Amino acid sequence: MIDWNVARSTARRLMRPGPELSGAEVQDVVAELREASRVAEGPVREFTGLVPAYPTPVLVVDRPRWADANLASFEVLLRPLDAKLTAEGKMPTGLPGAVGSRVTGAEFGAIVAFLGGKVLGQFDPFAEGEAGPGRLLLVAPNIVHVERELDVDPSDFRRxxxxxxxxxRAQFTAVPWMRDHMLAKVDEMMQATDIGGGAVTGMVTEALPELVRIVRGESDKSLSDLFQNEQQRAIVDQITGMMSLLEGHADVVMDDIGPDIVPSVAEIRRKFTKRRGSGSALSKVVRRLLGYEAKMRQYSDGAKFVRSVTDQVGKDGFDAVWAEASHLPTRAEIADPRSWVARVHG
Structure with a gap:
């Protein structure tokens, strides 16, 4: 379905260069990011109560290596869809299949190239390691670019x-079911994919008016929202609830622990939040189409959920989210924390 070699070469070709750094500066940034990760580990564990079950590597990477790592993970995640289409006889073969896979590879590579200039860090739960799955990626050029753009203390920003x-990293390595649950939801999403017959044509016809609204900024949807069937939308709601929780929880942790090890945390948060809403008109359109704007809302919506639940039932009550997958909030519960408290705590 996707030519991954084309995707990788396209991503590398379209990837914008990062800030100019000398060899010595690169070494300093890499060393400080590794140290910042080590310094953060203990306070995060103490504050959250989430104790990783096994160690995972910390990799300080450039933009091309981040792209390669993410394309490798996407390749793993999309294998069930490949298998499904092949089993159903819907996978194009011969010249049409070869051309189609190269086109989708180029499209996928272009998307990853766009995102590769924006991601500061990422825990990849799908990579297999010697001790267990997962690895932490810190994208050095993006971190340097943003700290310079915001004009904040580099050491504080990196921490x-x-x-x-x-x-x-704690969420995925201390909660034993989290990774498998996410994989299961992605697999459900793939299995619910309806390709063939008039499915695609029908979806495109219905999607065109909404696509215009997205470009104009009149809709909160993204391109992926337009091409989901009802079953997939239900799964996406569950995934959105989970990701909003994880991102919001991480934002709460970084801001509540921050004053102890990041003296300028208030200035960084203020400037960073302002930056999230900025950008050129074209950049904003692309971000809306790719769902990047919705991703940004996960941080704020999730943080509000975490703080509201903690205010209502305390930290121990909030920690029920880690007990089992059924305790994860839905998309609707993220917006209405009291309904989650009522469902989980009665």
Whole structure:
């Protein structure tokens, strides 16, 4: 379905260069990010109560290596869809299949290239390691670019970023079912894919008016929203609830722990939040189409959920979210924390 070699070469070709750094500066940034990750690990564990079950590597990477890592994970995640289409005889073969896979590879690579200039860090739960699954990626050029753009203390900003990413590492390595649950939801999404007959044509016809609204900024949807069937929308609602929880929880942790190890945390948060809403008109359109704007709302909506639930039932009551998958909030419960408290705590 996707030519991954084309995707990788396209991503690398379209990837914008990062800030100019000398060899010595690169070494300093890499060393400080690794140290910042180490410094953040203990406070995150103490604050959250999430103790990782096994160690995972911390990789400080450039933009092309981040793209390669994410394309490798996407390739793993999309294998069930490939298998489904092949089993149903819907996978194009011969010349049409070869051309189609190269086109989708180029499209996928272009999307990853766009995102590769924006991601500061990421815990990849799908990579297999010697001790267990997962690895933490810190994208050095993006971190340097943003700290310069915001004009904030570099050491403070690097620790602040690492607080967020270390929280994600704890969420996936301390909660034993989290990774498998996410994989299961992605697999459900793939199995619910309806390709063939008039399915695609019908979806495109119905999607065109909404696509215009997205470009104009009149809709909260993204391109992926337009091409989901009812079953997939229900699954996406569950995934959105989970991701809003994880991102919001990480934001709460980084801001609440921040004052202890990041002296300028208030200035960083203020400037960073302002930056999230900025950008050129074209950039904003692309972000809306790719769902990047919706991703940004997960941080704020999730953080409000975490704080509201903690205010209502305390930290121990909030920690019920880690007990089992059925305790994860839905998309609707993220917006209405009291309904989650009522469902889980009675």
């Amino acid at each position: 602040w970023v690492c607080l967020h990413e270390e929280t994600h």
